[in-house]
Every structure is written in structure tokens, then in C-alpha cells.
Amino acid sequence: xxxxxxxxxxxxxxxxxNVTLSCEQNLNHDAMYWYRQDPGQGLRxxxxxxxxxxxxxxxxxxxxxxSREKKESFPLTVTSAQKNPTAFYLCASSKGGSIRYxxxxxxxxxxxxx
Amino acid sequence: xxxxTQSQPEMSVQEAETVTLSCTYDTSESDxxxxxxxxxxxxxxxxxxxxxxxxxQNATENRFSVNxxxxxKSFSLKISDSQLGDAAMYFCAYSGYGGxxxxxxxxxxxxxxxxx
Numbered sequence: 001x002x003x004x005x006x007x008x009x010x011x012x013x014x015x016x017x018n019v020t021l022s023c024e025q026n027l028n029h030d031a032m033y034w035y036r037q038d039p040g041q042g043l044r045x046x047x048x049x050x051x052x053x054x055x056x057x058x059x060x061x062x063x064x065x066x067s068r069e070k071k072e073s074f075p076l077t078v079t080s081a082q083k084n085p086t087a088f089y090l091c092a093s094s095k096g097g098s099i100r101y102x103x104x105x106x107x108x109x110x111x112x113x114x
Numbered sequence: 115x116x117x118x119t120q121s122q123p124e125m126s127v128q129e130a131e132t133v134t135l136s137c138t139y140d141t142s143e144s145d146x147x148x149x150x151x152x153x154x155x156x157x158x159x160x161x162x163x164x165x166x167x168x169x170x171q172n173a174t175e176n177r178f179s180v181n182x183x184x185x186x187k188s189f190s191l192k193i194s195d196s197q198l199g200d201a202a203m204y205f206c207a208y209s210g211y212g213g214x215x216x217x218x219x220x221x222x223x224x225x226x227x228x229x230x
Contacts, residue, residue: 048217104161
């Protein structure tokens with residue numbers, strides 16, 4: 001079945017540690033996105049990539065980094081520079097970067113900083 | 115910058131009744147898309163319905179329909195014959211050509227409860 005997978009489902013991190021969240025898709029989509037969701041808030045864009053080896057900062061990129069070495073993979077690293085990383089993280093993909101293409105979402109990763 | 119506002123943090127509806135969720139947005143663009151996403155307790159985001167701004171006809175998907183008022187920048191979601199499985203967070207979202215093209219701008223959501 002085609003879809004988006006995110007791992008792990010739950011992740012715990014100690015302060016000062018970097019952690020990497022995985023996002024993989026087998027939909028052959030060109031564009032991929034990372035969103036952050038906080039309680040009582042909508043989703044906010046962290047980074048996006050419209051093509052392999054290229055990515056752009058979203059609205060809240062500080063303290064995060066990404067890579068896009070393969071079409072199907074778009075990992076997100078939460079660095080120690082991120083002041084308040086505890087949140088729910090959602091990865092999405094779409095056929096292309098145009099607004100006409102629907103974004104499909106993964107099941108999410110819940111990150112908790114201890 | 116574009117913004118999306120959902121003024122109803124929580125709504126409640128009786129099973130089999132109809133409920134309308136409100137959404138307003140602000141943009142200077144003339145062509146864009148609007149979306150309603152559903153997020154059940156599993157937290158999986160599911161697209162419910164979408165509307166292209168240039169299409170005057172309101173979108174409909176089974177029990178879900180929208181009332182798109184472009185001049186008023188209003189985009190409400192009507193759920194008819196509400197079912198227990200409709201209980202979820204509902205997010206209104208905008209996507210336009212300006213800025214980060216293709217990216218979604220979300221409202222803060224409306225939590226819908228369905229009473230049996």
C-alpha cells in the first residue's frame with residue numbers, strides 16, 4: 001500500500017541532545033513537508049522540499065535541520081538549539097509543489113523533552 | 115501574510131443533526147485553494163474537502179459541503195447527518211501562490227463533539 005510512514009511514534013529526548021525524526025513515502029511524490037503541532041494550535045510549517053537535494057525554511061525553522069538526499073525520504077533533526085521541542089510532528093507529501101496538489105500526511109511523531 | 119481564523123474552539127452536535135463550522139481567512143491573492151482537514155483522536159490528518167477560489171460552485175463530498183463566500187473571505191463547513199465518527203478536530207487551511215507556494219496555512223482548529 002502506498003503511503004507515508006513516520007518513526008518512531010513516540011520519542012523522548014534529554015535536553016541538549018539532537019534527535020532525528022524519520023519520514024518515508026512510497027507515493028513517488030516530489031514535494032515533502034514537516035509541520036509542528038502544539039496543543040490548541042494548528043499546524044505550522046518547519047521545512048519543505050519540492051525536489052531532491054533542495055529544501056526551504058518554513059515559518060518556524062530555527063532549531064531544526066533537514067536533508068533530502070532521496071526522493072522518498074525527508075528526515076527532520078531537532079537540534080539542541082530548539083528551545084521548546086516538545087510537540088507533535090507531522091510529515092506530509094504531495095505530487096508537486098503547486099497549490100493544486102493535495103498534501104497527504106503521515107501518522108506523526110510525538111516528541112517529549114525530559 | 116495570509117491568515118486563517120477559526121473562531122469556534124469547540125462545537126457540539128447531536129447525532130443525525132447538522133452542524134456548521136466557521137472559517138475566515140485573509141489574503142490579497144485572487145487564486146488559491148481552501149481546505150478542511152479532519153484530525154481524529156488517532157491524530158492522522160485527513161482531507162475532508164477542498165475548494166478552488168476560481169470555482170464559484172461550492173464543493174460537496176457526501177455529507178460534507180462548504181459555503182464559500184469569496185468576497186467575504188469566508189469558508190464554512192457543513193456536516194449533515196452527523197455521525198459519531200465525525201467527532202474530531204477540524205482544521206481550515208489555505209494554500210496560495212505567494213510566499214511558500216504549495217504550503218498550507220492552518221487555523222487553530224475546532225473540536226467537534228457528537229452526542230449520541
